[in-house]
Amino acid sequence: MTDFYNKVYRIARQIPKGHVATYGQIAALLSTPRAARMVGTALRSLPDDSDVPWHRVISGKGIITIENMEHPTEEQANLLMAEGVIVTKVDGEYTINLKEYLWSPESLEALSDKR
DNA sequence: AAGGTGACTAACA
């Protein structure tokens, strides 16, 4: 478990229920704005029993862009809707209204708080 | 150690 992964998980846990964050956003919070791909990679190797809400992390356009066949996009969409997030299926892709549900990292101070 | 890969984005054509 690398330190980078650990940071990603810590931030992902900050996402409140009913909101979502984009990969680029999280990458920016990690001081590596271009490492959006790594964020996805980190979430990919995330164990199932983890408390990290990986389903609240989506692409920058509000589309669930998952490639892991162990966790299909429909499952993620289902989890989000269970939290009150409206997920619209458009052309086989699950889309989320970012203007409504995008999480604003206004509580960055929480990151400094190491648990 | 070097090169390839990817749950991404932004820039071009």
Place this chain on the structure above:
DNA sequence: ATGTTAGCCACCT
């Protein structure tokens, strides 16, 4: 506005 190409950074082979 859609389709492709090219950066990007850390991980994997």
